[in-house]
Amino acid sequence: MKSITVSDLVRQFRLEVLAGENQLDRKITKARAHRPGLEFVGYFDFFPMERVQVLGRKEITYLHRQTEEERNLHIGNIVKYHPPCFIVTANQEGLKYLMKYCDQEQIPLLRTAETTTEFIARLDAYLMKALAPEIAVHGVCVNVSGIGILLRGKSGVGKSETAHTLIRRGHRLVADDMVVLKKLSPTTLLGTHNNTNREFLALRSIGLINVSRLYGRKAFQDETRISLDIELTQWREDELNNELDWVEKTVEYMDVKVPHIEIQLQPGRDVAGLIEAAANNWYLRQQGYSAMEEFMQRIQQEQ
Incomplete structure (x- = not known):
């Protein structure tokens, strides 16, 4: 099965590494990114854990509005599946709680200045070509x-x-x-x-x-x-x-x-x-x- 590494994404899209810097060799084998939504409320029946997880304004705003206890629960439920990496779009800030969990679970947390829609379009196109047979x-x-x-x-x-x-x-x-x-x-x-x-x-x-x-x-x-x-x-x-x-x-x-x-x-x-x-x-x-x-x-x- 073809694969690329998280470090390939960092170089290709000039991503900022916020956490998990020593885990950039993690492999990515699935094309198309995923935006966790239902997973934040505990529904994991069809969670594509092998995909890159993208957190846009909708997801980050939702997490910001939760209590610390709720936030810890929601993030903990996702990171335990160890997806290849998380990418936060639009240069969003206030991510210390997310950085903590990613460091604990050794999952790379990356950030881009691009908007969610534009970034996912470019990311999906890149992954489709890079991972194509x-x-x-x-x-x-x-x-x-x-x-x-x-x-x-x-x-x-x-x-x-x-x-x-x-x-x-x-x-x-x-x-x-x-x-x-x-x-x-x-x-x-x-x-x-x-x-x-x-x-x-x-x-x-x-x-x-x-x-x-x-x-x-x-x-x-x-x-x-x-x-x-x-x-x-x-x-x-x-x-x-x-x-x-x-x-x-x-x-x-x-x-x-x-x-x-x-x-x-x-x-x-x-x-x-x-x-x-x-x-x-x-x-x-x-x-x-x-x-x-x-x-x-x-x-x-x-x-």
Whole structure:
């Protein structure tokens, strides 16, 4: 199971550590934060104790208004479950009683200046990506007109060279050679780099280039949702390459289905242009338009 540590959150969001400084190596394994509400009144049947607990103005104001005895009871009921950490938002103060319990139970107590809504939105997005199941795939990931594409094919087939042509046409590189795929949901794959290959593109006969330095920041982006899987293959003369009887094909990565297209290579063929056409055609299909359906309708009307 993937995990991050509380110290990762401290660095990512520049959080202030109020208590439990020696426990920042505690592991976080569940995405999405939790705001304890019912737990303060003693209802724990569905308490997600493995999640980060966020205390906003509503929760802290409620605790402030309790008697010391009530407060000790409510906080004690929660800390005994040892969640990974507590994060107080909006730079709220008067937290000595909370610090006492967190120190006793060795649970990190953190604080941010951000509002509760804004912080939870950013925290959930970060946790979802950081804890998402992932695999590494040999290929190239590009963003073409806002559409994420995974280019695959045998070594030397021309994936990186094709990506370079797309970059020259104003599109963006995400990762070359090794693409990291993260499963964000049953229908969503995110393509990104592995940090080591960030911004780098390897071109045969040329060597390694940094696309951001060569073509500017617009030539690169950190991640993209994968919408198309395109495999580059050698031209096969004995095959009938007639796409009028085209049926959508898919491939699966971590049980997520992605539309798949095979583009056969031949000298003089504008592969980058075909990829642009495939991306734009995919977008039109998402809008409900199919060129094939319109074509068949025209044939039926002529009969």
